[in-house]
Amino acid sequence: MKKEILKRAEALRENMILSTQELVKIPSVKQEATAEYPYGEPVYQALAKALEISTAMGFKTKNIDNQAAHVEIGAGEEVLALLCHLDVVPEGSDWTYPPYAAEIHADKIYGRGTIDDKGPTVAALYALKIVDDLGIELNKRVRLILGTNEETGMASLDHYFKKEKMPDLAFSPDATFPAIHAEKGILDLKFKVELDGAPKEGLKLEKLAGGNATNMVPDSAEAVLSGITRDELDELLAGVDYQKEDLTIKAENNNFKLLYQGISAHGSMPENGKNAISYLINILAELPFANHKLKKFLEFYQSKIGLEYDGQSIGCKDQDEIPTKLTFNTGIIKAEQKEVVFLVNIRYPVKSSAQKVIADIKTEIDNDLIELETIKNAKPLYIPKDDPFIQKLMNAYQEFTNDLSQPVAIGGGTYARKVEKGVAFGPLFPGQAELAHQKDEFIAISDLVKSTAIYAKAIIDIAGVKNNA
Known part of the structure; x- marks a missing residue:
């Protein structure tokens, strides 16, 4: 299974790059709300582009009042959610490469949102595609939930959960690997x-x-x-x-x-x-x-x-x-x-x-x-390190990295704290510099591919029928 997942992730490399670039080129910083665009038109454009990409891939999608949306595979009463966001903080100054050009230099895509959180959103989306293409039978619905104001209050996710089911389990690719079992208040x-x-x-x-x-x-x-x-x-x-x-x-x-x-x-x-x-x-x-x-x-x-x-x-x-x-x-x-x-x-x-x-x-x-x-x-988030959900995420991570380190805790805040049982999971690998909210933010293309494989394996381990019998 590991070799097949990696093979499919590598085959999708160019598509992932293009999808990331399309999203990063949209300067989705919050602007004044209008009746049609709750967080400004650029933020909506990023949401619309993500749904356009997902629909072209053959997925079912649903837009919730231009505030949030989801992409879904699988069936069942329970929901496993991948929580991502498409808004970004302002670009700041003194970039080496233009913050919204999504230029590639030395295997890295540069731009505001590449690591926080548009690149990881693409990884999550293509992880769904790998699972779907493999024909894995799922006993849960797996939803990629797309929020639009994580950086400015997370109200879009609150609105989403007023209209849609709260997931039973969720992880957010918006921090670091391995699994994050605690977040500060x-x-x-x-x-x-x-x-x-x-x-x-x-x-x-x-x-x-x-x-x-x-x-x-x-x-x-x-x-x-x-x-x-x-x-x-x-x-x-x-x-x-x-x-x-x-x-x-x-x-x-x-x-x-x-x-x-x-x-x-x-x-x-x-x-x-x-x-x-x-x-x-x-x-x-x-x-x-x-x-x-x-x-x-x-x-x-x-x-x-x-x-x-x-x-x-x-x-x-x-x-x-x-x-x-x-x-x-x-x-x-x-x-x-x-x-x-x-x-x-x-x-x-x-x-x-x-x-x-x-x-x-x-x-x-x-x-x-x-x-x-x-x-x-x-409020802070805390799940014990030995929780079965944490352990399945850790197993998926370790299979593709051979890193046996333990679950970690962070000072950052992610969408994981908005659900009943959620944690942050990737995309930054141990030892890598944290460039979220900084100039010259980037995601390495090789890491984009690897994190996609990890997320696909995590979905299979958590929601696959064989793995949950």
Whole structure:
């Protein structure tokens, strides 16, 4: 069976490449909703393209109100689902190759969404084709469920499950191999500071902005200053400790724009990036702004958040390591004369809770200065390593890799947490760099083929009649 699956996966290689390219070329970042397109037209176009590809392959498909859809094989009362998403985070900057061109270089397809999650979606789709072409008798319906706003709240999957059956078992090819048995809780918080308005004289902050999404480490941030000359600014900055090659200063009319260049990373792994917002605020906090509340805010941020990514100074650091320690990422900031608003993405361990994290933070903030609001909370996911479902996924993975490592835990969040019994499973292999939400995201074509074979074997092991007798 292993040789036959691999043979069929290799025969489908060129089709997989083409399907991945077709999807990646659609910039499916969430836009303003319309009556017809709940998450904007580009996101719908990606969904429509995926269904077009699936229909051409001969599969039954169903579109649920342009919010989500499924592709189905098999029969039976129970459902095994493969949970994928077609939306992507914004592309960011400084790509070596265009983010939506899906160019191939050295056996790699480059582009936003190649690894998160359009390439894996293609792998899941072609895994269904392999199982179908092999004529495997299934005692479950196997559904590839296609969501459209995983990156911005997962509401499309909630809508889908209001209309369709909740799967009995599910895996999501949206993380790493081997099987993921635990995912941290995900908490998005909004911090708001009301300012006194523009002072009549002195150094003013006209604007502060940075970041595209809470679950991305921002790779750029900018501040616009007024009420100061260039010589005065240079003199002030001479006393500040910062990496000068990362800061660009431009004159704009009577103002000065400070642009800080950081390094993007996934919000669940802020240690892999360089948070441009935090680095820029670290500089601004050293400047003598005339607005008293603005100065207090900058000093608060510098002392309680600073360049940390574990939440220690703001009181929410957690030593529990199931799955890993808490992470803290400021993803977006917007400030003008009247207020400052910044959004933080926190990933907390399985044994913790959003209530504990918030309570810990409140002990460290000035409640007269800062308003705190919960935007989103997704509870942790946990399934024991020895669960039979986990073991069947592990067996399929090990058959094609000879890797005998154990199930793992991650800080990222996947669709798996939206179902009654689900886990993440691939597509990133152990030791590979995590490029989701970063520039120069890619999927290796050889890995695309291998993960397709693994998913096909997992479907057969879990839903095949012979394997479930």
